[in-house]
Amino acid sequence: MFSYALPYDPVELVARDAARGVHRRWRMQAMRDLFGRVVVETAWGRIGAPGRTLTRSFAGEADAARYVRALLRRRAGARRRIGVDYVAAR
Template sequence: MAKHFECREHWRAVDTARNIARDYQLTVTLDLFGWTVVERQWGRIGCNGKGARDSFPNAASARRFVDAVRSRRGSAKHRIGVEYRSVEEA
């Protein structure tokens, strides 16, 4: 059985010459019932974006989902021509 994990990640893809300013945030927490909750928010930097919340009965399935999200963000250079970079939060 996989151990519960929590994380908070924040990425941005910016190319001012091409008017690309994307923001993506991912948060993993544990709810009161023991389910692992993955919250995602995305959109243009400085604007209201969209979001989604997914719940998983165990940490292993949540980790697979998070790995798929990371993989998708990692392929941005190929897809949109700009890579996502981590944003350090204060």
């Protein structure tokens, strides 16, 4: 049906390193709204804290997929930025 396969299931990642005091969580979910637009909701923050949420809406799935790939690339560089990798939450 679509040429791009967004991860419509939520993606939840955590980065933990008690010695460094790093306890972060990151969650992304893509969905369609009632008007057919693709909505990408991202939530992040310290584990156990309220955190922040950002919601972006895209007219096409290709634009949303490009945005999601950029978000995931950023998470892949976590070791360089915060000293610990993000891993899938259990």
